Amino acid sequence: MARIIIVACKRIQDVTCVSCMKCFKGMRERVGEFARYQNEPLELVALGDCGDCPGLVMPKLVLIRDLAKLLDSDFDVVHLGTCIVKATKTAKCPIDLEATARRIKEILGKEVVIGTHPW
Template sequence: MNSKKKIGIIICDRYRRCAGGKCLRAMRNKEGAFSIYAGLDVELVGFTTCDGCPGGNIEYAGEEMVKNGATVVHLATGLVVGYPPCPHIDTFKAFLEKRYAIEVVVGTHPIPKKYLDMHTHLGTWKDAVWQPLIAPTLSDELTRANYD
């Protein structure tokens, strides 16, 4: 019997006009950070932005998602691959986990190849603190290329 995971997604406000296509495709295909749900049904119960720096919507979005049954909140891949990456991502994760006793996963869709190439060139993710943040969305080379 399949268990259903109810999730919410919070994206960076820089991408507020994003239609969510990559996140939703990755969720449907269980790719990127959604690979942890292989064999499970996944239902999206909330999708919104952080409302811009320093994340004024994090408190309210988390509360609404939990009210709608979310057991996991994903901080979208855009928070990691943006230029520059979100400086508040650790704070968002810690707050949501503590305030709502909910699991928070950094990442949604696989990191597109063009972003990995540029951040590698820039040295953005050289610091060891970034490794656990990008790990769930690294995927293999072909999958990354399919998300360009």
């Protein structure tokens, strides 16, 4: 079973992407970056935001990791939401996706997937 968390853009989440419904649909249908879980159960452990600009994603992820341990709800994979990917391309989001993915792997020891759904 893959246990994942999704990190969404604080400025887009629940504004233009109402209640993260696109991510949930992508998970159910195993499309976009969720296609990698086609033949296995998938558990969403947490859904949070990046901490807002200028990019407080690492402190947020450390808090999520610590809380996950406390609640005995560890996760294997961090998905950086499609909303963050789009924000870096269209809204001058300052997050360097590749560098952030490397830092997450380095600091948290978790697999990182850039993106979630195809919409």
